[in-house]
Amino acid sequence: xxxxxxxxxxxxxxxxxxxxxxxxxxxxxxxxxxxxxxxxxxxxxxxxxxxxxxxxxxxxxxxxxxxxxxxxxxxxxxxxxxxxxxxxxxxxxxxxxxxxxxxxxxxxxxxxxxxxxxxxxxxxxxxxxxxxxxxxxxxxxxxxxxxxxxxxxxxxxxxxxxxxxxxxxxxxxxxxxxxxxxxxxxxxxxxxxxxxxxxxxxxxxxxxxxxxxxxxxxxxxxxxxxxxxxxxxxxxxxxxxxxxxxxxxxxxxxxxxxxxxxxxxxxxxxxxxxxxxxxxxxxxxxxxxxxxxxxxxxxxxxxxxxxxxxxxxxxxxxxxxxxxxxxxxxxxxxxxxxxxxxxxxxxxxx
Numbered sequence: 291x292x293x294x295x296x297x298x299x300x301x302x303x304x305x306x307x308x309x310x311x312x313x314x315x316x317x318x319x320x321x322x323x324x325x326x327x328x329x330x331x332x333x334x335x336x337x338x339x340x341x342x343x344x345x346x347x348x349x350x351x352x353x354x355x356x357x358x359x360x361x362x363x364x365x366x367x368x369x370x371x372x373x374x375x376x377x378x379x380x381x382x383x384x385x386x387x388x389x390x391x392x393x394x395x396x397x398x399x400x401x402x403x404x405x406x407x408x409x410x411x412x413x414x415x416x417x418x419x420x421x422x423x424x425x426x427x428x429x430x431x432x433x434x435x436x437x438x439x440x441x442x443x444x445x446x447x448x449x450x451x452x453x454x455x456x457x458x459x460x461x462x463x464x465x466x467x468x469x470x471x472x473x474x475x476x477x478x479x480x481x482x483x484x485x486x487x488x489x490x491x492x493x494x495x496x497x498x499x500x501x502x503x504x505x506x507x508x509x510x511x512x513x514x515x516x517x518x519x520x521x522x523x524x525x526x527x528x529x530x531x532x533x534x535x536x537x538x539x540x541x542x543x544x545x546x547x548x549x550x551x552x553x554x555x556x557x558x559x560x561x562x563x564x565x566x567x568x569x570x571x572x573x574x575x576x577x578x579x580x581x582x583x584x585x586x587x588x589x590x591x592x593x594x595x596x597x598x599x600x601x602x603x604x605x606x607x608x609x610x611x612x613x614x615x616x617x618x619x620x621x622x623x624x625x626x627x628x629x630x631x632x633x634x635x636x637x638x639x640x
Contacts, residue, residue, distance in 0.1 A: 367540060398607060418587060420512055439462060596640055
């Protein structure tokens with residue numbers, strides 16, 4: 291059996307924790323490479339890596355839980371999580387085969403990749419509504435996107451097409467707003483260097499609360515403004531979807547179990563992530579996960595199962611990106627997304 295090449299990202303485990311997690315593998319250095327040594331009884335286990343779209347955090351809580359609780363192992367899969375970051379491109383890592391599965395921050399990334407000719411497709415989504423939003427102080431007088439006129443908006447570079455989509459939809463000329471690029475912190479808004487700042491509701495709100503601004507912050511969600519997107523979207527290559535169908539189905543089924551557990555036990559799930567990563571603030575991570583839970587379900591998941599993606603959400607986004615010249619050509623929905631594996635995995639209807 292050909293083994294997938296992995297990049298190990300989880301922090302080192304103690305011997306006790308290693309044995310508690312199943313202990314099936316020992317890592318040994320061989321010829322300058324890391325090799326996995328499995329007992330005879332575990333030879334049927336398939337090793338795969340999943341590439342996160344950003345740094346490891348509770349955003350991937352369901353995956354961490356599925357590892358900790360043995361859901362992947364029970365499905366015959368040994369999953370290793372590879373964190374992302376500013377210098378890591380999850381799209382290229384999956385397209386090149388450096389990772390078997392990927393987790394995209396938004397389905398817009400996959401639309402762009404497919405339009406560029408990369409053979410990648412989504413096969414499930416964690417969040418049914420993208421939590422991207424525009425934040426502002428209550429005292430600013432902003433109530434609707436029309437109030438963005440004459441204001442300074444602080445965005446991350448990757449958020450420019452999202453801002454453009456909102457401005458176009460609400461008939462606001464781009465030259466009527468001043469756009470500046472900001473980092474990931476909230477200080478530009480708090481010191482009033484900008485009137486509006488972008489970010490995700492799930493983790494931005496705990497940041498504002500920690501600074502004592504929880505009661506004075508208001509926001510407009512991208513979804514509510516008519517730009518509908520998915521977040522934390524599982525994807526892989528066309529070849530994997532074609533040649534390793536059973537693996538994809540088992541992976542998605544086990545991932546669903548992990549996310550259902552995280553949904554019911556967010557405190558334990560957050561602690562699992564904290565143990566397996568470094569540098570995270572437990573209080574913020576827990577509140578982030580609790581904020582994220584309502585975004586995991588929808589009418590579609592109650593009717594079709596966890597992870598299901600509405601084709602119209604994809605088609606509308608493709609049309610929006612094409613109208614904004616964000617993609618060089620249009621793509622068909624079934625080229626970039628499939629619900630086939632959600633149906634085969636029989637994920638919970640929640």
